[in-house]
Structures are given as structure tokens and as C-alpha cells.
Amino acid sequence: MDAVNLAMAEIKKDRIEEAVRKDRGKLLNFIKQRVADKDDAEDILQDVFFQLANGYDMIGSLDKVTSWMYAVARNKITDWYRKKKPEPFSRGAQFSGSGEDDQLSIGNIIPALGNTPEDAMLKSVIWDAIMEALDELPAEQKAVFVWNEFEEKGFKEISEETGVAVNTLISRKRYAVLHLRKRLQYLYKELNY
Secondary structure: OOHHHHHHHHHHHHHHHHHHHHHHHHHHHHHHOOOOOHHHHHHHHHHHHHHHHHHHHHHOOHHHHHHHHHHHHHHHHHHHHHHOOOHHHHHOOEOOOOOHHHEOOHHHOOOOOOOOHHHHHHHHHHHHHHHHHHHHOOHHHHHHHHHHHHOOOOHHHHHHHHOOOHHHHHHHHHHHHHHHHHHHHHHHHHHOO
16 A cells, blocks of 8 residues: 555554544434333444445545535444344234224334235335334323334333333323324325335
């Protein structure tokens, strides 16, 4: 490697390290708001930094690095949720009551899809819409939904961890599911489900 390339590599390394130092704390907090498990949040953060190191030359300018890292973090979070086991979506939490609110599981608002490339694309679109809708929820509703659906925690377990009454947790999840149904309705109309 000649002196010019070596100097350019050093500059690139310094800029990446500067971006990591500057944005690490804020970016980790951003991820933790969306992923409850601290280890998973750290893993996602490391994936973002790894992708930064590999794709730095494509970003263009130092000014764009921060927004680029947040976009990558959003994508990594979405990927993380996609990799979670789908069983909670189909198990359906049972609630007392009558009418369509009896089943407050996300499985009741996501259509069953196959394994074709078109289905994979639809799943991706639906997951992106779900993640966007979850970000619109109040923090308490989002947290209960994520713990119950994605982390497979029961309401009693969540209650013991948080000190919040089970009925309150169920109510929060109910509001979250109703929001998701309403928010995803336009998508289902477009997809003819």
C-alpha cells in the first residue's frame, strides 16, 4: 500500500471512530427503546458499526453518517424482530369478553402467507408497517406488546417485573392491538385480504 492509500485509510479509520464515539450513546438508547433486551440491543449496535466500517465509502460525507446509522439501526431492528420465532403470533392470547376483541394476538391481524418470493415481499412490507405502527404507540403499550408477543412473557410475569397490575397490562396490550388493526387496515385493503 502506498503512502497516499495508507493516509486515506487512516483518515477513514479516524472518521469512523469519531462517528462511533459521537453517536454511540444516543444510538444505543434509540435501539433500547425498540428492543427490550440489553444484549440484543448491543448486538444490533455492533452490527450497525460493522456495516458502517464496511460501507463508509458509499455514504458520501461525514454529515450523512449519523442519519445513515439510524437508518441502518431501524433496518437491523426490523430484521431482529423478523428473526424472532413466529409461534407467539399464532398462539393467540385468550381474554374474557365477547366480540372481535377476544383474541388480542398479533396473529389475528396478520394474514397467513406462504413461502413464495411474493409472500416474502408481503411479509417484509407488513413487518415494516408493524414496526412503524409500534413506534407510534405510547411507551407503556408498546412495551407490553413487545414483551408479550415477541419475548413471549406472560402478563403475570410482566406484572411481577414491572409492578403493574395484570388487568392494566391486558388493557395496554388491547389498545396496542387495536391501534395495529386500525393502522394496518389500509395495507390489507391494498393487498385484498
